[in-house]
Amino acid sequence: xxxxxxxxxxxxxxxxxxxxxxxxxxxxxxxxxxxxxxxxxxxxxxxxxxxxxxxxxxxxxxxxxxxxxxxxxxxxxxxxxxxxxxxxxxxxxxxxxxxxxxxxxxxxxxxxxxxxxxxxxxxxxxxxxxxxxxxxxxxxxxxxxxxxxxxxxxxxxxxxxxxxxxxxxxxxxxxxxxxxxxxxxxxxxxxxxxxxxxxxxxxxxxxxxxxxxxxx
Ligand code: GRF
Numbered sequence: 001x002x003x004x005x006x007x008x009x010x011x012x013x014x015x016x017x018x019x020x021x022x023x024x025x026x027x028x029x030x031x032x033x034x035x036x037x038x039x040x041x042x043x044x045x046x047x048x049x050x051x052x053x054x055x056x057x058x059x060x061x062x063x064x065x066x067x068x069x070x071x072x073x074x075x076x077x078x079x080x081x082x083x084x085x086x087x088x089x090x091x092x093x094x095x096x097x098x099x100x101x102x103x104x105x106x107x108x109x110x111x112x113x114x115x116x117x118x119x120x121x122x123x124x125x126x127x128x129x130x131x132x133x134x135x136x137x138x139x140x141x142x143x144x145x146x147x148x149x150x151x152x153x154x155x156x157x158x159x160x161x162x163x164x165x166x167x168x169x170x171x172x173x174x175x176x177x178x179x180x181x182x183x184x185x186x187x188x189x190x191x192x193x194x195x196x197x198x199x200x201x202x203x204x205x206x207x208x209x210x211x212x213x214x215x216x
Contacts, residue, residue, distance in 0.1 A: 001028075003024075003029070003030055003031055003032040003188070004030060004031045004032065004084045004085050004187075004188040005032055005034045005081065005082055005083050006024070006033050006034065006083065006087060007033075007034065007035040007037060007081065007087070008021075008033060008037070008049075008086075009037050009038075009087070009088045009089065009091040010036060010043055010045040011039055011092040012043050012044065012045060012090050012092070013043075013044055013090065014043065014089065015090075015176075016176055017090075018045075018048055018052075018177075019176070019178075019181055020087060020180060021033050021049065021052050023184070023185070024181075029185060031185065031187075034055065034081055035055050035056075035057065035083060036049040036055070037058075037059060037078075038057075039058075039059060039061040039070070039091070039092070040058070041060050045090075059073050059077070061093060067093075067094070071098065071099040074099075085106050086103050087108050087180070088107065088109040088142065089110060095144070096144075097144050100142055100144050103142065105141055105150075107141065107142040108141060108152065108180075109147070110138070111138050111140070111147045112124065112135075112137050112173070113137065113138065114134070114136040114137075115140060115147055115151060116148070118135070119148070120147060123135070124168045124172065125165050127159065128165065133158065134156050134157070134159065135156075135157055135168070135172065136154055136156040136157045136175060137154065137155050137176045138154045139152045139153045139154075139179055139184075140152060150194050150197055150198055150199040151199060152183040152186065152187065152192060153179045153182055153186070154179070155175035155176075155178065157171050157175050186201065
């Protein structure tokens with residue numbers, strides 16, 4: 001089995017990155033994390049990745065005139081590392097159509113809500129304000145519109161009576177760390193195809209743990 005050469009794009013803490021790196025330690029895992037790129041040189045995730053023995057590159061987006069210039073620099077690194085799949089994990093830059101189309105159906109993102117509900121920033125704050133009872137997280141293919149694109153995997157996380165943004169985001173994060181490695185595995189094994197902007201699954205695959213927050 002040839003493992004898919006995968007890069008992770010981060011901007012900060014990198015806990016999802018860590019979950020992906022951890023899953024990919026298993027030689028049977030169908031993707032290999034070969035590069036971590038951050039647009040913020042001070043991102044704590046860079047050190048975590050380095051400690052895990054993954055090559056890291058910081059490309060400071062503030063040093064580029066345009067969004068596309070920054071992405072061209074990133075693309076050059078991705079090509080140099082012969083990257084086949086890209087996972088955005090807390091990567092806080094909007095992407096141009098050029099970059100998104102270059103990685104069409106090869107670039108994944110994780111978002112802390114049950115998309116298409118609660119796109120954008122501070123989803124947990126808005127979820128709590130609205131008084132909804134269930135939220136969760138979503139892994140999806142990246143499209144130009146923020147937090148949109150065919151959905152690969154979701155986990156539902158119930159909201160508890162005394163939840164705060166902190167407690168809720170911590171529980172959702174636990175679920176994120178389960179479904180992101182699962183979703184990447186499905187994609188890397190070639191079990192997902194996109195038809196009519198919907199992700200379709202083929203073959204037989206192990207579903208893994210139920211897609212519910214492990215704390216419940
Ligand atoms: C996660 O909640 C992810 O869903 C969102 O940004 C956060 C990043 O956290 N896109 P981390 O850097 O992976 O710890």
